[in-house]
Amino acid sequence: MSKRKGRSVSYSPWRAILFLLPTWALMLVFFVLPVLLTFYYSFTNLSLTGPNSVDTHFVGFTNFVTMFADPAFRTSVLMTLIFLVFSAIVGQQVLGLIIALLLQQKPRAFRSIIGVLVIVGWVTPEIVVAFIWFAFFSDHGTANSVAGVLGFKPIAWLVHFPMLCVVVANIWHGTAFSMLVYQAALGDVPSEVKEAAMIDGATGWRRLVGVTLPIIKGSVATNMILITLQTLGLFTLIYALTGGGPGTSTETLPIYMYEQAFSNYQLGYGTAISLVLLLIGIIASFAYLKILKVKI
Amino acid sequence: MRRGKIILAILAGTSLVAGCGQTSASGSKTLTIAYWAFGPRGKSYAAWFNQVKPAFEKQHPGVTIVLEPIAAAENDFYTKLDLMMKSPSTAPDVVTEDTFLINADASAGLIQPLNSYVSSWKNWSQFEPAAKQAVTNKVGNIYGVPYDSDSRGLWYNVNLFKKAGLPVPWHPHNWNDIIAAATTLKAKDPGVIPFWSYVGKATGEATTMQDFEMLLYGTGNSLYDSSTNKWIVSSPGFLSSLQFIQNVYSHGLGPQLSQILNGQANNTETTQLMPEQKIGIALDVNVITANWLPQGPAPWPSATKTYDLTAMPTENGQSPGYTSMSGGFALSMSAHTKNKDLAWQFIQMATSEKNMRTIDIGLSGLPTRTDVIADPSYANAPGQVFKQATSFLQYTHYRPANAQYPEVSTAIQTAVESVATGSLSPQQAMAQYAQSVTRMVGASGVEHQ
Numbered sequence: 164m165s166k167r168k169g170r171s172v173s174y175s176p177w178r179a180i181l182f183l184l185p186t187w188a189l190m191l192v193f194f195v196l197p198v199l200l201t202f203y204y205s206f207t208n209l210s211l212t213g214p215n216s217v218d219t220h221f222v223g224f225t226n227f228v229t230m231f232a233d234p235a236f237r238t239s240v241l242m243t244l245i246f247l248v249f250s251a252i253v254g255q256q257v258l259g260l261i262i263a264l265l266l267q268q269k270p271r272a273f274r275s276i277i278g279v280l281v282i283v284g285w286v287t288p289e290i291v292v293a294f295i296w297f298a299f300f301s302d303h304g305t306a307n308s309v310a311g312v313l314g315f316k317p318i319a320w321l322v323h324f325p326m327l328c329v330v331v332a333n334i335w336h337g338t339a340f341s342m343l344v345y346q347a348a349l350g351d352v353p354s355e356v357k358e359a360a361m362i363d364g365a366t367g368w369r370r371l372v373g374v375t376l377p378i379i380k381g382s383v384a385t386n387m388i389l390i391t392l393q394t395l396g397l398f399t400l401i402y403a404l405t406g407g408g409p410g411t412s413t414e415t416l417p418i419y420m421y422e423q424a425f426s427n428y429q430l431g432y433g434t435a436i437s438l439v440l441l442l443i444g445i446i447a448s449f450a451y452l453k454i455l456k457v458k459i
Numbered sequence: 460m461r462r463g464k465i466i467l468a469i470l471a472g473t474s475l476v477a478g479c480g481q482t483s484a485s486g487s488k489t490l491t492i493a494y495w496a497f498g499p500r501g502k503s504y505a506a507w508f509n510q511v512k513p514a515f516e517k518q519h520p521g522v523t524i525v526l527e528p529i530a531a532a533e534n535d536f537y538t539k540l541d542l543m544m545k546s547p548s549t550a551p552d553v554v555t556e557d558t559f560l561i562n563a564d565a566s567a568g569l570i571q572p573l574n575s576y577v578s579s580w581k582n583w584s585q586f587e588p589a590a591k592q593a594v595t596n597k598v599g600n601i602y603g604v605p606y607d608s609d610s611r612g613l614w615y616n617v618n619l620f621k622k623a624g625l626p627v628p629w630h631p632h633n634w635n636d637i638i639a640a641a642t643t644l645k646a647k648d649p650g651v652i653p654f655w656s657y658v659g660k661a662t663g664e665a666t667t668m669q670d671f672e673m674l675l676y677g678t679g680n681s682l683y684d685s686s687t688n689k690w691i692v693s694s695p696g697f698l699s700s701l702q703f704i705q706n707v708y709s710h711g712l713g714p715q716l717s718q719i720l721n722g723q724a725n726n727t728e729t730t731q732l733m734p735e736q737k738i739g740i741a742l743d744v745n746v747i748t749a750n751w752l753p754q755g756p757a758p759w760p761s762a763t764k765t766y767d768l769t770a771m772p773t774e775n776g777q778s779p780g781y782t783s784m785s786g787g788f789a790l791s792m793s794a795h796t797k798n799k800d801l802a803w804q805f806i807q808m809a810t811s812e813k814n815m816r817t818i819d820i821g822l823s824g825l826p827t828r829t830d831v832i833a834d835p836s837y838a839n840a841p842g843q844v845f846k847q848a849t850s851f852l853q854y855t856h857y858r859p860a861n862a863q864y865p866e867v868s869t870a871i872q873t874a875v876e877s878v879a880t881g882s883l884s885p886q887q888a889m890a891q892y893a894q895s896v897t898r899m900v901g902a903s904g905v906e907h908q
Binding site for chain 1: 534538541542545560563564566567568569659660661663715716717718720721722862863865866869870873876877880882883891894895898899
């Protein structure tokens with residue numbers, strides 16, 4: 164019995180490779196190849212229609228040169244960063260942490276009710292979130308009805324404050340994720356450490372900054388990376404809510420990329436933009452790890 | 460060899476899944492017709508193809524016509540259609556092509572030249588020369604059979620004009636007359652939108668053609684210099700067109716930006732605001748009457764008594780006094796079709812005199828067949844403005860027959876939206892346009908006037 168068992172766990176690299184093969188094949192076909200193709204296409208003049216779509220050829224760094232010279236691209240990067248900072252890094256992250264902290268010592272029933280309410284935003288599909296907030300901010304929507312009752316003039320929110328609208332919508336949509344991450348992380352903070360700090364006379368704020376945050380900084384970094392990547396790539400919510408407009412006032416990089424690739428038919432240029440987007444994500448992730456001095 | 464077989468098997472499988480399998484095991488054939496299914500136009504298309512389908516299937520036993528409606532807003536339709544036509548496994552056999560895309564799709568190898576077919580088709584002589592022009596490329600290849608055309612002008616509300624003390628019938632002689640009338644309308648009735656024109660990227664080609672080009676081609680400048688084959692990226696006319704738009708929107712003569720900057724603006728205009736008589740003047744195409752026909756989405760028998768269509772004047776009334784833009788649609792054959800002859804027979808039947816007579820009134824477009832035009836029951840069809848719209852054809856313009864037009868068009872939309880929202884001045888928007896177009900076509904493909 165024991166002999167047989169021993170044989171069955173004996174190490175055979177071929178068997179491991181055999182079992183990994185399907186995964187590798189899938190990764191190769193659905194991940195590595197598209198990434199390589201994207202990389203290749205971003206150096207071509209590939210187009211959806213017109214002469215370039217049959218005469219597709221290598222154009223070197225042309226796409227990148229024009230991109231960095233294009234004021235619309237620079238605006239788009241700026242919009243992406245504004246959206247990222249306010250909706251994810253500040254909005255979702257801080258709100259998520261605050262909710263998690265506030266819920267810490269509360270009765271179980273209260274925690275589950277609030278928790279569920281927050282998570283509703285997260286489980287709602289992006290397109291539905293967009294419609295909910297469209298209904299809220301539209302000319303005859305909830306926001307203006309409430310404002311009307313209070314005696315204020317209706318405001319065309321989506322036209323005059325489009326960035327605010329998409330930021331609010333994304334905070335509503337994504338906060339639950341940060342909250343869950345921080346709830347789990349806070350649960351891991353040993354109570355002895357907190358008690359020791361309390362005995363030493365540390366106030367709530369001091370305890371948070373001096374004790375709790377350093378302990379959970381690994382979770383902070385992970386959360387930062389995840390929500391940054393999620394927000395950088397966010398398309399549906401913004402596109403359905405404002406279409407990137409009015410003008411270019413909410414045209415983040417994914418929207419700009421879509422417009423260039425599918426409305427302007429410039430697929431090569433579009434893929435070049437997506438490559439830059441990927442690069443921003445990578446740089447941001449490394450920056451968080453460096454700043455928070457966390458190792459993964 | 461084996462790999463080739465596997466790939467073939469996969470391709471065959473996907474094409475069957477996509478419903479575009481050409482010949483199945485039993486020897487029966489299918490022919491896929493992809494068409495734009497959106498708004499009243501989509502409804503008319505469905506009626507048209509459902510009328511042709513049984514007749515064609517009866518005439519060609521063993522052939523099944525598969526109708527593939529593409530339900531998408533204008534811009535998305537073009538993108539979806541091009542994506543479909545790009546791959547042999549998803550390409551339909553016959554498609555409804557907007558003539559502004561014909562040159563681009565032809566040079567992309569997505570659609571099939573029909574010269575050999577039309578040359579031996581006796582009906583071809585029935586088609587209007589201008590309509591034929593719209594489907595013919597620079598070297599004379601014909602890429603579709605045009606089935607409708609259109610023209611553009613100013614729709615004005617007769618009741619509101621009378622109430623404001625403005626002359627009816629109205630014949631503005633220059634752009635100032637339009638601004639003056641809009642200003643009067645605004646002063647008399649603040650609840651009315653004095654001047655409606657498309658200025659959003661979301662309304663796509665309508666913004667380019669219905670608004671911007673209706674202005675630009677009345678300034679003496681144009682978009683494309685066909686003698687040098689270059690795009691004109693800056694000109695006094697380009698600037699004054701943008702200034703006109705700025706004038707309208709900065710003085711509150713246009714609609715609210717939240718009304719106009721979305722893909723539904725056209726529906727809001729034709730099925731809501733115009734029937735409610737909330738629009739004074741609208742710069743739009745003649746075919747919007749399709750919305751108000753009994754089978755349309757907003758039946759309105761007295762529509763053309765309330766709104767009349769008048770010609771769009773040139774900037775300062777310069778010769779020929781008026782301007783218009785015309786476009787239209789054609790039935791084209793996908794380059795990937797495996798049943799060319801059958802596809803051609805379908806196109807022939809769909810554009811026969813009998814079928815065109817039914818479809819043209821439903822579409823509210825201008826017919827492309829002379830025998831239909833000559834038919835008095837067509838010219839006097841109720842609820843239409845065929846007479847006015849046809850009279851604009853003497854000074855109408857067609858969009859540049861250049862493969863890169865669709866891309867350039869999107870740069871125009873960006874410029875127009877930026878000016879209307881006040882985010883860029885007309886000068887800045889024109890500079891940005893010049894930069895975008897230079898990127899698209901290269902520095903050697905642009906010129907300044």
